[in-house]
Every structure is written in C-alpha cells, then in structure tokens.
Amino acid sequence: MISTYDTPAQKPNPVDDTTFTRPLVKALQQQTEQLAGTIAGPDAHRIASAWVYTTVLAAWCEDHALIPAWLRAEAEPARKHHLDAGGTLLGWLGRACASLTTHQSTACLLDPRYNPITQAAPSEDGARALIRWWSHEAPDLAYSAGKGPSSLTGWLAGDLLQLVADERRKANALCQTPWWICDFLLDRTLVPAIETWPQDLLRVIDPACGTGHLLVWALIGLYRWYRSNGPNHPALPPDAAIRRALAGLHGVELDPLTAAVARLRLTVTAGALLAGDNALPTPLRLHQIPADLRPQIAVGNALLAGQGDPCPPGTLLDDTHHYPRILQRGTYHAVVANPPYITVKDPQTREAIRAAYPGVCTGKFSLSVPFAVLVFDLAIRGGHTATAPAEDGQ
Template sequence: MGKRIPALTRVEPSRPLIRALQAQIDLLAASITGRDSYRIAAAWVFMSALSAWAEDHGLTPARLRGPGRPARDAYLQAGGTEAGWLALACADLAVHPAGWPLLDPLYGNLVRDDSPSESAARGLLDWWRDDAPTLAYPTSTGPATWEGFLPGELLQLLTDERRLAHALAQSPWWVADGILDRTLIPAAREFRDTTLLLIDPTCGTGHMLVRAVGMVWELYTTGELQPRQMHMHGVTGWTPVPPAVAARRILDGVDGAELDPITAAVARLRVTVTIAHLLHGAGALPGPLRLADIPHSVQPRIVVGDSLLAGKVSQAEYARLRPAQAAIVNLGTTAGGVLAEGVTR
C-alpha cells in the first residue's frame, strides 16, 4: 500500500496526486519492454484516472474502487488477470459511442500497444482502491467535478512529452467563463430565440466547450443568461424551451476541433457527460445516470483535425499533411479529413 493522497478540494489536480500518478507511470514503465514503455505506461495511468473519475460519478461499474473488489476477486479466481481487469475498467468508457474513440485504433491510444505486468497492474489497481482520493466531491466555486476538469488537466500534466508535443495548455475555468461572458452574452442579445453557433477550433480536452454547454443550457431553459466572471449586464427575454429541445440546440450549435485524437476523444466524452447530467438533473433522463444508458443521440460534434488548414487545402493535400487525422471519419461527417473543406453543419 502506498501513501494515501489527501482529499481533493478543487477541480484542478493537486501536486500530491500528480506525483503519485507519475510514480505509478514509472512503475508500469519498468514492466513494459520497448522504447515507448513510458508513453504506454502514461496512457494506462491516464485511462485508469479517467475510469476512476467515471466510476466515482456512478457512470461506470465499480472496478477500481473498494466496492469493486469482490468482482475483481471473482474475475481472478475464474482465470482472469490483473491487467485484464484494468483493461475492463478502461473498456467501460467505450460503452457509449462518444467514448468509443478512446479505444478506436485510428485514434492511436497507446494502451493498445502493450500491457503492464501483473505485479504493476496489481499495484495500480490497489493504489486506486486503497490510497487514491475520490474524484467526486463538492466544490464551493467553479465547475462541479462531473464536468471533468480534473481528468482533462491530467492528460497534459502526467507527461512532458504530451504537453510539449501537442502544445496542450488548457484554459483555467475562470478564463473560459470570462471569454464566454464576452462572447455568448452579446450573441444572445443579437440572435434571440434561435440556436447560437459556437466552435472552439483548438478545444483541447474540452474546458471551454463544457463551460459553454452550461451557459447556453441556462439560456435555453430559463430564458436568461447572467455573467459568470465579467462585470456586465446579462441577457433576458428569451423564450424558455424544454430540456430535450435545449439539448438538441446544444448538439446543433456547440462544436469543437482538436488536432490530437485522444485529446479530442476526452473532450467528446466530457461534453457528452455534461449534456447528459443537465438532462438528468432536469428529469429528462430517468434513473441513475449511467454512461451505458445515455441516449446515443447525445453525441457532440467534436472533430479531429487541423483547424489551421480548414478551407485552405484540398482533401488530397490535407491527407498528405495530416494522414493520421485524415484517416478518422469524424462524427456527423461521411469522410475523413473534413477540416480540409471546413467544418460542415
């Protein structure tokens, strides 16, 4: 058993949590052969963190936490492996179409390339069970933990390689709120009782998109939108619509684009959960909120692609410049590399 991490009090990851996860990466990397061992280990640790976040919010079955231990023991007694149980926890995220890209071969998740040893996998599983803090807790200011800011931040913080290679620098929630105040509120004044169109062309893991979803949900369902950060007047006078109509407007109007496939996949999962949580809170989704039970129609349009090339190059040139991105058939499109012709609606 390792050192227990103090309880978390904010949506950003604490230094003890980051250090503990980086230590788990080192342990897993030592058990994996090949030059990509550290990157593969980092992918497994991040996926375990994303799984723990989903599990702590009741979205997926208990596998990593204490209540999941009897099922894990039964799985091992039936001939399963510790690494296999860890893989099942990751696979739980793919039960909804919005989560499947996390394991789609074209998205390049390195957990598909190799697995940790039994002892390393057991150590990571035991750490999540015995020592890791819950990732679901009350927050006094800023986003609720179900918006996924913590796992969204972890993707860039666990390895220098990902942060440097993809220039991944997430906007703090208060910066996102300030920008959205200055853009959504004026737009709501000018374009009343319609679907507001918004795109984040470099959306990262979805910080800006998640906060935008909450703001336009407030506007659509209450007819009002008040600023979250800026000292400015809000907007009133919209005609409130039912939750299902508000969700459809959000899906039709809030879009994102991201160059790195896995980063985009995390954003897509977070925005899906955010919309579903709002629907659930409004009584439009009955029963406990489970990822497997979220309607498949709740799939935000977050495309993988280079937004700097949108509308500037041909499909053939785009495929030459960005082959990995061009191979992906983005949600709501019929061909890979849709950004070569611009994002379509």
C-alpha cells in the same frame, strides 16, 4: 457569468487547490514510471502514461457512478471472483478501461488511432500495483466544488492529462484553460452572441479545444439559454435544448486522445444537464445517455482543415459527415480559443501553415499568430471572438 453555483465555497475547489492536485499528480507520475518499467519497447513511457491516464477516466466515471465499480475498494469482491474464475488483473484492468466505451461517442477511447494502450500491455504485477493504488490510496475524484466547476464536468480529469506526462504539453502545447478564464472568454463571446441573435441556433467553436474546458462551459451556457423563457424566445424542453446546444457546438483538437477526453466530458455534461432536469434517470449512467447525443469534436489541424472546401477529405481523422460545416469560415456566432503558443517543429507542417497564412506567417512564427487569423475568419459578420493571449505576448 457562465459559472453560477449557489453553494458557498467552504474551501478551494480541488481544481484550484494545489494541496490536493500536487500529491495526486506526483502519485500518478510515480505510477506511470513504475508501469513503464513493465512494458517492453521504446514507447514504454508513452504507453504507460496512456494506461495510467485511462484509469484516471475510469476512476472519475466510477466515482460518479457513471460506470460499475472496477478500480475502487468496493470492487474487491468482484475482482476476487474474477481471479478465482481464472481471470487476471491485467484483464480486469482492461475491462475497466473498456467500460468507458459504452456510449457511441466514447468508443474512440479504445480506438488504436486515439489511445496507444492497445499497442502494448503492462505486466500482471504492474496491473496489480496500479489497481492497488486506486483501491487503497488514490483520492476520490467526486467532490463538492463550491465555487467553480463541479467534479462531474471532468475538469480535474481534463487537467490531469497534461500533468501525468510531458509528451502532450511539450509536443502540442497542451495547456488547459482555468475555469475563471473560460468565464472571462465566454462572457465576451457567448453571452453577447445570445443577446445579438436570441432566436438563432447559435454556432460556437473552439478550434484548439484541448480536453474541452471551454466547450463544457459553452454547453452549460447554451443549454441554460435554450431552457430559459424570454420575449420571442420560449423555453425548450430539456431534450430539445440539449440537442440544439450540441448541434451548434464544435471543437477541433490535434491530438486524438485529448479529443476523445473532450468527447467523454461533453457527453457526460449533456447527460448531467438532462438528469438535472429529470429528463434522464438518476444516478446518471454513461450507457443510459442517448446514443445519438454526440459532441462534434473533430481530430485534426484546424489551421489546415477547412481551407477552401469546408472539410476536405484527409484533414480530419474521422469521417467528415459526422461534422457538417465544421470550420466553415464566416459561419460562427462565437469563436473562443486558448491557442498553442509554440513554434512548429515539423518542416512540412510549418510550410503548409505558412502557405495557408502568407500574410502573417513570415520568418519564425508562433502558432498563436495563424490561430488569431483563423479565429476572426471563422466568425460570422458581427460575430464575437476571444482568445487567451500567448505567453510570449504575440
């Protein structure tokens, strides 16, 4: 199994414990509603949810000492000094969000193409209420995990994106994969791929990666493999192992903010793996993770990108040179996905997908159908594939 933890579980992992997650989600939704009331315009709720969720990421990083204290109680003296010097709490909140961008791969978190918080700001009272909640009421996002993903993987932070607001869940069918399902899928793809091609640079992709659950699990598994010693497979030093793992690991996600979260999580996971092998100083700081460790997670529609040309211009949000050979058919040793199971509402996109997959997209079709074709097309001959089934069984 990819997940291996020596600490016995004294209590449920918080990602599985509804007594922890439900009150947190309810509180975050309340913060979103309150903040939306201080933002003008028809997109107030969408922008407010982005503000609240970006502070989730900041609090998660802060609780793990990845960034300086901004939102928690220990930051109160610095906040007071900021206010005494003529600053505002809205400005302080903006600085907390900006602290997430100290690594090259996470700069997108304040890119207006990814995150709508640059479109409008809440009021000073709204910022004050949100900071007060994080400072005095919100639970710690660093916790002892026992069985399952550690809090440093950002698993809970990834889950919260679909729960803070309904927009992504309804529009893009964002539905995060439980960690034990990730175990199941990777045990049947990554593990046999390692056994089949023990000397190759393994290419692994999730073409519907969400906030990166499967990719985080795959990165941990690949790093452990490259660090292990075996016949005709000498152990690599930590820096070489993590670079080799990232070189073959790809993800594609339609929603820009969701993809940005996946980039943040994989960057932190890569740094944590290095720090665990004493290749980076501890405590781990986001800005100290080597800037050229960049997860290859593209923003775009995986069903349409890569048709014909490996990466045609205009199909991905970022410059395509950042993702050499991404989505190239017949090149991946392992392909895993939890594809969306919704139908496409936009007629232009629906007809483009129908034209790209004419053999299966007839009549009314679920996106899980063309994704099933894509998963097989991406795999190398003899490659290993697995998907989580659609809810409707298609």
